[in-house]
Amino acid sequence: MRLLTHNMLSSNIKGVSNGFPLRLDVENSVSKEVEFNPDFLRNMFSKIDWKALVDAARSMGYAELPEEAPDSSMLDSDEFLKKFHHALLELHLDEGALICPETGRRFPVNKA
Amino acid sequence: MWGVDIEPKTEEADAGKPFLPSIRTKEENQQNSRPVSYKMSARSAQILLVSSHPEVYEPCDDSFALVDALLADRNNLLEHRPTLCLELGCGSGYVITSLAIMLGQESAGVSYFATDINPHAVRVTKETLEAHGVHAEVLLMDIVSGLERRLAGMVDVMVVNPPYVPTPEDEVGRDGIASAWAGGENGRSVIDRMLPIADKLLSERGWLYMVTLAANNPSQICRMMKEKGYASRIIVQRSTEEESLHVIKFWRDAELQVETKAQTTENRTAVPMEYLLSQIPRLAFWRSGSRSS
Numbered sequence: 249m250r251l252l253t254h255n256m257l258s259s260n261i262k263g264v265s266n267g268f269p270l271r272l273d274v275e276n277s278v279s280k281e282v283e284f285n286p287d288f289l290r291n292m293f294s295k296i297d298w299k300a301l302v303d304a305a306r307s308m309g310y311a312e313l314p315e316e317a318p319d320s321s322m323l324d325s326d327e328f329l330k331k332f333h334h335a336l337l338e339l340h341l342d343e344g345a346l347i348c349p350e351t352g353r354r355f356p357v358n359k360a
Numbered sequence: 361m362w363g364v365d366i367e368p369k370t371e372e373a374d375a376g377k378p379f380l381p382s383i384r385t386k387e388e389n390q391q392n393s394r395p396v397s398y399k400m401s402a403r404s405a406q407i408l409l410v411s412s413h414p415e416v417y418e419p420c421d422d423s424f425a426l427v428d429a430l431l432a433d434r435n436n437l438l439e440h441r442p443t444l445c446l447e448l449g450c451g452s453g454y455v456i457t458s459l460a461i462m463l464g465q466e467s468a469g470v471s472y473f474a475t476d477i478n479p480h481a482v483r484v485t486k487e488t489l490e491a492h493g494v495h496a497e498v499l500l501m502d503i504v505s506g507l508e509r510r511l512a513g514m515v516d517v518m519v520v521n522p523p524y525v526p527t528p529e530d531e532v533g534r535d536g537i538a539s540a541w542a543g544g545e546n547g548r549s550v551i552d553r554m555l556p557i558a559d560k561l562l563s564e565r566g567w568l569y570m571v572t573l574a575a576n577n578p579s580q581i582c583r584m585m586k587e588k589g590y591a592s593r594i595i596v597q598r599s600t601e602e603e604s605l606h607v608i609k610f611w612r613d614a615e616l617q618v619e620t621k622a623q624t625t626e627n628r629t630a631v632p633m634e635y636l637l638s639q640i641p642r643l644a645f646w647r648s649g650s651r652s653s
């Protein structure tokens with residue numbers, strides 16, 4: 249599962265008022281190359297919850313993203329976009345679980 | 361709700377028989393391992409089903425009608441330049457794979473999500489995608505439950521071939537293959553749950569393509585969607601001996617939104633004649649169809 253997807257998921261358990269973001273329990277992560285497209289990234293940037301992405305990337309062992317939500321001028325920087333690209337599309341949670349931040353309920357993730 | 365109702369089932373299934381990523385897991389089963397290929401059209405690739413499962417819906421007339429509709433609308437779709445595409449109820453993956461081949465991947469600026477309530481369908485879809493070298497994130501959930509909040513207003517293209525066959529209500533959403541077609545009263549149970557969600561998820565410029573059966577009363581579905589501000593058009597109509605299918609495209613129409621608001625206060629039940637008139641060639645069959653249903 250890509251971090252783009254993680255960024256779009258929230259826990260929908262009855263009674264949970266804020267099920268986003270889900271915590272990651274990473275047993276195995278992989279990186280798969282995806283063709284770089286700056287326009288796609290600029291489009292996605294506004295849809296992404298930045299902090300959730302930074303934290304998720306960090307739990308996958310990738311700490312290159314700036315902690316602070318970058319302002320839009322960063323979207324002209326290839327260096328920034330490449331990092332964003334890698335975190336958003338190339339890192340995969342292969343095996344592990346997503347955990348509801350309120351109830352602690354685990355949603356297993358496996359590659360198949 | 362994703363996970364709540366769904367995951368326990370997966371865990372069960374996983375416990376006895378882990379979902380192997382290999383597409384050959386079912387090879388022993390002659391009937392299931394035959395690769396089935398479906399001709400899409402000269403313009404597009406053939407989709408080869410590398411994997412199947414007795415509980416996963418195999419591409420059928422309705423699936424073909426939906427892909428034909430997407431192909432018929434291909435130039436518009438390419439011009440539309442969607443960023444996020446979503447399929448509800450992906451089954452074998454035939455439709456989402458076709459769409460991904462047609463519109464391209466992230467390198468072309470498009471990302472795909474697909475959901476199904478059936479864990480076997482999730483696996484088969486992943487395998488179909490992989491066999492064609494395309495990617496979509498395939499998630500096990502009821503409609504879009506876990507995505508609903510965050511994907512609100514983000515989906516530019518949504519495709520659905522829902523369970524639309526009229527059945528007793530208690531057959532809807534059961535385990536197994538029945539949930540692929542069982543649609544409850546008038547086949548509308550799942551459709552009527554999906555439409556408000558589609559409205560929530562579609563972006564301002566979002567398009568929805570949906571398969572319906574004459575018995576679903578598609579003209580009533582269009583009127584319902586019109587009240588939410590959507591225009592609609594039939595892209596493909598197909599009749600076989602057993603069923604009469606339409607693939608309808610819905611999109612938000614700013615004028616309609618204003619007009620509908622004004623209209624609803626006056627006369628909620630008025631049939632929008634000017635709308636029907638503009639669609640006469642396509643609707644000719646439809647009025648007779650909706651009368652008899």
Ligand SMILES: C[S@@+](CC[C@H](N)C(=O)[O-])C[C@H]1O[C@@H](n2cnc3c(N)ncnc32)[C@H](O)[C@@H]1O
Binds near residue numbers: 541
């Ligand atoms: C008619 S089949 C279509 C399959 C595939 N999209 C195709 O066109 O060949 C309907 C699919 O919807 C799935 N489905 C039924 N109810 C669902 C629900 N509540 N949430 C998600 N998927 C559902 C079924 O498991 C099945 O795969």
